[in-house]
Structures are given as structure tokens and as C-alpha cells.
Amino acid sequence: MPSNKIIDVHAHPIFFGKGSSKPEVDKLVSYSKSLGIDKMVCLGDVLVHGPSPSAKQLTAINEQTRQLLTWYPDFFIGFCYLNPTLGEKRLRAELDRCLNAGFQGIKLEIANNARDPIMKPLMRAAAHYQIPVLQHTWDTLGKPMRRTHSDPRDTCLLAHRFPDTKVIMAHLYGFGMRGVLEAQNLPNLYIDTSSCLPFAGLLEYAVEKLGPERILYGSDIPIRELGQCIGRITGSDIPAAAKTQILYSNANTLFNLA
């Protein structure tokens, strides 16, 4: 049974309103810790108000995250959920508010594509504060969704355009081998292992093409089962040291937790 220390960089403890009560959060934290999870990045209830939430809705979502940080400051790491289409003024106001509350990163979902010019103020702010940006990413090849869903090509272009900002490209199992290849030669780009089912061979491929240093463990709970997400790393055919890097030490370094 896996016994590694783990940082989960991709979690939605509250999802479509469920999981927000103190007893529910207590249960999740206790269960997660029993599996070795030391810290969990809370990305917010990102789709509860649809793909493009208003400023008020964003504040409500981020307030829920802040509540989790208040209850478990040593366990949760808060990411501020933002909608770049709302413009620089609103974006900066919400980001500053969240950073004052101890948030340590930015979460972006499907309000717009990562290649859009409106990303510029957000990425400049992220560079200014030296915080990572986690971008939802999926293989959109042949799918009519790319206006708002970022393909790995789009997220990698974002990282290429803003080399001073660390970008986490979410969902290795959603963007697949093509995304891994796009991610080569981008030292400020990380990928997370969240989402989908644990099909064999993909993590091995990612480690071979990128090295383990830019790969971060993520689950995407509650859409996924924690045991399955951990087991896909611990059971993969990569060196033990690489597993430790992916499960823990890469994120530990990224968030300056050492």
C-alpha cells in the first residue's frame, strides 16, 4: 500500500455546493490525511455558476475557499478563481483580496481560451506576485469547444508568452501524449496528473519526455477517487525517486513550503 507523503495540487473540496459544511470538510481532511496527503490545493467550486461567473459569483466561490483555509490553514492551499473576461480592474481587485487572505495561486477554468489577449493583465499580475497559474486544459482536437476550452497547444503558448510565470497545465490524462509533447522545452510549465481514468503508459511517457521535475500530483476530487489517483502514480513503471518528486517534492518546491 502506498505510504508516500503527498501534495494534491488539484482538488475541488466543494463541488456544486456539496462538501461545504464543517463536518464534511473535517471528514475529507481526515480521510485525505489517512492516505498520506499532507496538503491539498483548493481550486474552488469552479462550475457552480457556469463557465463564465460574474465578479460577485467569483467572490462567493473564493470566500468558500477562504473558509476552508480558516478551518485548516496547514492543510489547504488556496487558489484564487478568476475570470479574465471581466477585465483587469475587477480581476486585480479580486486577486488582491484573495492574496491578502493567504491564497497562493490562480485558477482558470473555461471562461476563455488561454491564448486570448485578455490573459495579459492576469499573467502580469501573476508574475508580479510570483504565484503560479493553474489552467484547465483538455484535448480539443476535433471538438467544437476551443473558443473557451484551452487545448494543450493554447496553454503551452501561454507559458511560452509569459516565461516569468509558472503555469500548471491541468489534466495529463485529459490532454494526453500530444500535450506532453507540446510541454517540452518550457521550463516554466508544469503538468498535473489529475482527472480521467488511470490508463497505463501515459505517466511513463510524460516522465520520459519531460523528466519528473515538472510533473505534479493532482486528483480532481470529488470527480475522482483519491485511492485511484494515488495508485496510478505509485503503481506506474517509473523510478521510486520520480514518484516522490511527483507526489510531493515538486509541489513542495513550487509553493516554497520547505
Added chain:
Amino acid sequence: MTFTDCNLSFGHWPFARLPKRSLPQLVAHLEQHKIKHGLVSYLETLFVPDPDPANRELLQSCKRLPSLTPVPVLNLSLPNWRESLETYRAKTELKAVKLYPNFHNYSLRSKNCARLTEYLADTNIRLIINVRMLDERHQYHGLKIKGVSVKQLIAYAQRFPDFKFLCTGLFRPEILELADSCPNLCTDLSFADWHDLVHGLLEVMSPDRLFFGSHTPLMVTEANTYKLQASNITTALKTQIASGNAKRFFRL
């Protein structure tokens, strides 16, 4: 805790870079993950019209490997399925047969499927229906095959309400949809996923209907063993799902 794996394949899957293992290497791999017994089918049967030669090869090879129970695949769109089945019965103590309806292009509503069900019920041989091999969203563009529909499974289960059968490869929403209307349907957990999964499934179906399946080699074996090991249910229930149900159902 040890496991009996009811969703196990052997051979080469051409659309991913997977570990290539001989049958003895597969046994050793399963041992590493405390899988003491596996019901295994040959992947080659999915890609050739007549699965019979590959089935016979597997039956022969497994004779020397007591921890593997070979599960022949039948293509019900071919005229020789019954003849093949009778040959397998003559050669071995056959525990189960497996269907891949959408790979072999027939429906569970077909006459041959009804005939097979009657045959299996009479001979106490179990039926495994594979619903899918991959998440349809991530299939290689050169092979796109939809999963067997819930509608078909409901129609089949309700047509033969006294015939208990096992599905492999069902997603959690599909299991939830089938749970109440098909009490004779059992499922493996390889494609089912959600936080607190097993606990949630046990709210809508009895534990005797849940089976362990790793979907090795297409999935990471440990992802599915640890999914059950780490689940928030009693040890007795884990043991039942990990191996007890399969041992009873397949009379292992």
C-alpha cells in the same frame, strides 16, 4: 487483503505503449499486487473476426498457471460460436465466457444472445459482458468504438431476470442508472470513479453485486487495487468485493 481480478486481459493492445508480459510474467505482476486469481481473456480476440484460435491458445497456456482462469471470448455474429463453446467445455472446466458486443458488431437483443443465455443458464457457466475498453473521449482516432448502451443492458437484464451476469467497464453514472432496474446485473469497479465511490454505490446496490476488476494491462493495476483498499468501508465489505463475490459467482 487479496484480490480476485475479474477484468484482466492478456496480449498486445495496439493503441498504447503498455507493458508486454508473458503469461508467467502476468502472474508475477498480479502476485506483486496481491491478486491471487484472475479471469483472463486474450486481447487478440477483439481484433480478429473469429476469436477461436486465440481462445484455444489461451486455454492451453493457462493449464500450467492455476492462478489464471481463462475466459474465452465468443463472437455471436459468427455461425461457429456454439461449436466453439462446446469445444471449450470439452477441453476445460469452463467457468465463464466473455462478450465484446460492440467490437464484434452484434446486439444483446440478438437471437444468438438469447440462445447463448439459455445455454449458459443450463450449463452453469457465467457470462461477462464487456461494456468498454477505453474512455470514449480518449480513444485513438483509428479505433473509435462506443460502449454498450445502458438501454441495451436494461433490455437484456430484464429479458432474463433470473440470469445473473457481470458487466465490466461501466462508468459510475451508468451503474447508478442500472442499479435499481437490473438486480441481476453485477459490475466491476474499474471504470467507476468518484470521491467515496464504493460507499456511494453501496447506498443503491447490495455488496454482492460489486466485483474487483483491475483492467490490467490497459489500466495501472495499483490504481484499482488501491481504490478499493483505500475506500471508506468495512474490512469485511472490502474483502467481499475484492475476492469473495468473484469466488462465489465463478465457483473458483
